[in-house]
Amino acid sequence: MVSIKDVAKYANVSVATVSRVLNNKDTVSEGTEKIVKEAIEALNYRPNLVARTLYKKRSSMIGLILPDITNPFFPALARAIEDKALSYGFTVILCNADGNAKKEMDYIKSLEQKYIDGFIISTSQLEVENYDQFDFPVVALDRFIKNEIPTVMANNEEGAFKATKHLMEVNCKLIAHVRGPSGVGPADDREKGFLKAVKESTIKYTIVETDYDLYTAEKVAYQLLQNNPEIDGIFAGSDLIAAGVMRAANHVGLLIPHDLQIVGFDGIQLGKMLSPSLTTIEQPIYEMGAMAVELLYKQIEKLDLEKLHYKFSTKLIKGETTKNTRGFINE
Amino acid sequence: MVSIKDVAKYANVSVATVSRVLNNKDTVSEGTEKIVKEAIEALNYRPNLVARTLYKKRSSMIGLILPDITNPFFPALARAIEDKALSYGFTVILCNADGNAKKEMDYIKSLEQKYIDGFIISTSQLEVENYDQFDFPVVALDRFIKNEIPTVMANNEEGAFKATKHLMEVNCKLIAHVRGPSGVGPADDREKGFLKAVKESTIKYTIVETDYDLYTAEKVAYQLLQNNPEIDGIFAGSDLIAAGVMRAANHVGLLIPHDLQIVGFDGIQLGKMLSPSLTTIEQPIYEMGAMAVELLYKQIEKLDLEKLHYKFSTKLIKGETTKNTRGFINE
Numbered sequence: 170m171v172s173i174k175d176v177a178k179y180a181n182v183s184v185a186t187v188s189r190v191l192n193n194k195d196t197v198s199e200g201t202e203k204i205v206k207e208a209i210e211a212l213n214y215r216p217n218l219v220a221r222t223l224y225k226k227r228s229s230m231i232g233l234i235l236p237d238i239t240n241p242f243f244p245a246l247a248r249a250i251e252d253k254a255l256s257y258g259f260t261v262i263l264c265n266a267d268g269n270a271k272k273e274m275d276y277i278k279s280l281e282q283k284y285i286d287g288f289i290i291s292t293s294q295l296e297v298e299n300y301d302q303f304d305f306p307v308v309a310l311d312r313f314i315k316n317e318i319p320t321v322m323a324n325n326e327e328g329a330f331k332a333t334k335h336l337m338e339v340n341c342k343l344i345a346h347v348r349g350p351s352g353v354g355p356a357d358d359r360e361k362g363f364l365k366a367v368k369e370s371t372i373k374y375t376i377v378e379t380d381y382d383l384y385t386a387e388k389v390a391y392q393l394l395q396n397n398p399e400i401d402g403i404f405a406g407s408d409l410i411a412a413g414v415m416r417a418a419n420h421v422g423l424l425i426p427h428d429l430q431i432v433g434f435d436g437i438q439l440g441k442m443l444s445p446s447l448t449t450i451e452q453p454i455y456e457m458g459a460m461a462v463e464l465l466y467k468q469i470e471k472l473d474l475e476k477l478h479y480k481f482s483t484k485l486i487k488g489e490t491t492k493n494t495r496g497f498i499n500e
Numbered sequence: 501m502v503s504i505k506d507v508a509k510y511a512n513v514s515v516a517t518v519s520r521v522l523n524n525k526d527t528v529s530e531g532t533e534k535i536v537k538e539a540i541e542a543l544n545y546r547p548n549l550v551a552r553t554l555y556k557k558r559s560s561m562i563g564l565i566l567p568d569i570t571n572p573f574f575p576a577l578a579r580a581i582e583d584k585a586l587s588y589g590f591t592v593i594l595c596n597a598d599g600n601a602k603k604e605m606d607y608i609k610s611l612e613q614k615y616i617d618g619f620i621i622s623t624s625q626l627e628v629e630n631y632d633q634f635d636f637p638v639v640a641l642d643r644f645i646k647n648e649i650p651t652v653m654a655n656n657e658e659g660a661f662k663a664t665k666h667l668m669e670v671n672c673k674l675i676a677h678v679r680g681p682s683g684v685g686p687a688d689d690r691e692k693g694f695l696k697a698v699k700e701s702t703i704k705y706t707i708v709e710t711d712y713d714l715y716t717a718e719k720v721a722y723q724l725l726q727n728n729p730e731i732d733g734i735f736a737g738s739d740l741i742a743a744g745v746m747r748a749a750n751h752v753g754l755l756i757p758h759d760l761q762i763v764g765f766d767g768i769q770l771g772k773m774l775s776p777s778l779t780t781i782e783q784p785i786y787e788m789g790a791m792a793v794e795l796l797y798k799q800i801e802k803l804d805l806e807k808l809h810y811k812f813s814t815k816l817i818k819g820e821t822t823k824n825t826r827g828f829i830n831e
Binding site for chain 2: 215229238239241243244245247248251255260261262263264265272276278279280282383412415416419438439441442443444
């Protein structure tokens, strides 16, 4: 690799002069600056970023901690974050925490030692006290960590309320909510929205819990549908869970949407591949990712944050897993 | 952060002594070494990895360059690589090249300056000459770059041959291959396998090309099926393409597998979520990722590679998008 010494030699100036040019100091004459810059170009010199990191204690890298990269919601989110981060000159380091708090802490500690500029964290498995030790800024995405940490999430409660209301509008009589794990913020908030909607009416309902995993969701839904044949509507806690519910419904022999109507949550591409296509609650994934990067960038640059906590509105996307409401509305 | 000075003070030795212990030099007495190690533990001191990187020109980071993180084949691959890399003490930096050669080079250059230990590259958009400039080891995964660069891939030609033979066994009369983009290695190899199979017989066939993108695949397949209603078998170049083909078949009004039989390629979880479930060619994704990490690790440690090029066998996974062959075989 070309060194700063090579540049100095080529330009016939001192190493200190090259360094001053690199650091945009005013103490170099325009003529000298031009010569140095030509040498840099001629030799294709790239400043040693590791040395710069050591000096500035900045790496222009941000970490993104995801609970599970194979859950298709998170690649969509990662893509949004990466696009936005690049526009700020950040390289994104993806960390797949895999539901393992130790793995997550190992990532954080090892990247902290590389002067990572900050983290966007989409997990909630660390103790809140862990965050107090951190020397770098953090943004919580799709999770709430604590009041002092900027947060970006969808309005999960509102979205779940819309999903459940839709199932009631299409005339479901017994609605089940197949929710994500207890203690995971979005899953808890979606249950709240579900309960709010069902409790406004006299509709019968039940709630079961699964992991965010296709086969677990299928197993849970299979048992639910076997034991409760009168269930005719399911609000699934995510699109991936909805895919599991649909597999279970097929095995039980229920026709969708004739016998069983389903609404998911997320609005990822997966829903369009399912057959029938999934009615779901769409989160504005791209906008959420972009906002998370902006909030992290502002903290890194020590700029003011106008607001700490952002909740994005969701939207019902009508697919084929629920019946058309038109007839119902016209009745 | 605790510094080496703090450790020296606590242990009542010089900074140089602590440094010698950290670097496992023999010039420190056992007693002193013990005291220093106790101080390191008591203060929870973590050596400054950036400084170490500068000294050793090693970062314990490896880069993984993917063409598109939202194509579900690649998160599955990334997960495998990350698991294996962690067992070697490597942090994986995920780079989403997004079909953009400039973006890919920017990632490589910026990470090279951070003394990245090596790259696993799953794209093939750079000119082969680019690789000659690199100072770090590379493994090509799911792509061939050049003879000197270790390669891990599935036997795409053999897999495509199996897929096409299966469509012939289930009695298809006119088979279309909806292939990935020209110039992308696996897509070219799969076409070769397809051609080998159809040319061994007198079966009629046709080939069309799409991107690895759901909606493009759907559009291409829709036109194909509209213009050639006699097509009764499709070998899709990937599971994601197969999902697009299935959407197109639904829009055209073809029943799967009654009117149209489909085989995909990859064997990712997506195939199980499709309805009917996808018959596909399974790549051993986990083993391929693990082998790529092993080959990179051996290069980093300057160990001998027994072999440079690995081709993994594939397996036909029977789903519901093709008919059962039992009746056919018994005839």
